[in-house]
Amino acid sequence: MSATSSAGSTRVAGGAPLRLGTRRSALALAQSEQVAAAVRAATGREVELVPIVTAGDRSTAAIAQIGGTGVFVTALREALLAGTVDFAVHSLKDLPASTTAAGLTLAAVPPRADPRDVLVSPADRTLAQLGRGARVGTGSARRAAQLRALGYGLDVVAIRGNVDTRIKKAIDGEVDAVVLARAGLDRLDRLDAVTEILDPAVMLPSPGQGALAVECVADGSRDRAGLAELLRCALDDLPSRTAVAAERAFLAAVEAGCTAPVGALADVPPRGADDDEIRLDAVVAAPDGSTVLRRALTGPAGQPEVLGQRLAEIMLSAGAHTLMGHS
Secondary structure (H helix, E strand, C coil): CCCCCCCCCCCCCCCCCEEEEEECCHHHHHHHHHHHHHHHHHHCCCEEEEEECCHHHHCCCCHHHHCCCCCCCHHHHHHHHHCCCCEEEEEHHHCCCCCCCCCEEEEECCCCCCCCEEEECCCCCCHHHCCCCCEEEECCHHHHHHHHHCCCCCEEEECCCCHHHHHHHHHCCCCCEEEEEHHHHHHCCCHHHCCEECCCCCCCCCCCCCCEEEEEECCCCHHHCCHHHHHHHHHCCHHHHHHHHHHHHHHHHCCCCCCCCEEEEEECCCCCCCCCEEEEEEEEECCCCCCEEEEEEEEECCCHHHHHHHHHHHHHHCCHHHHCCCC
């Protein structure tokens, strides 16, 4: 993981180790260790992981039933504000899109991993080959709605659990296949389990999927002074930050949380490219897949939030609120 910030390396050897707050799951620990390694390499500072249990980790209920957006984030943010940890790593798609935590700042968005979803099928079948009545597991309303909309006659089954647990459900025959994020399998070195990478035209990812968010306290008090800038220089990737800014602005403007049947994906040109326009694709679907709204819009790379808001206005005018169950 290497950032493309023009600020260069910020080596500040010495000092107490930086404490990185992370969830306890295998995936969270793996991605947090990647961030820790990048900070060590760029700054010369030691970084130690501090595992924290969140509300989302303690419950096996559906995310919507235990608080929806933020259930994997709140405990980490509380640890930051209490000074228990110096910075924290989240899966960016878990961050509430409409609010920023008081006293905290999004210091860096490291280079984003492949944001696409994948199918894991022990029978080595693609979505189109599974057949009518095949049981496909997912804990995501977004994935479930898009799966139902394909017209393949799939039986979408609600499941929860970590990556290994979900894959095991397919291996054990509890379901015929599961849909997961490619980025998570990559970080866990489990890409060998992938049967099919799902094209965004078939399965549009969650806003921010594949990206990480690095947060720290925004004030400049005591030994926290300069930490946000250090993390930005060590980790931040402008194309990744631009892409997720557009996607999250769309999500916030349609007033949807991480449990809504909403997808968005921004295509951002690489740094230094002649083309300075970005394209944002979005989908809002009825939970049963009976109706799907898909729209796309292009705009200046320097105004990703404006692009997201404009696309949201288009989707809302087309009836997005009704599909999501709003009045």
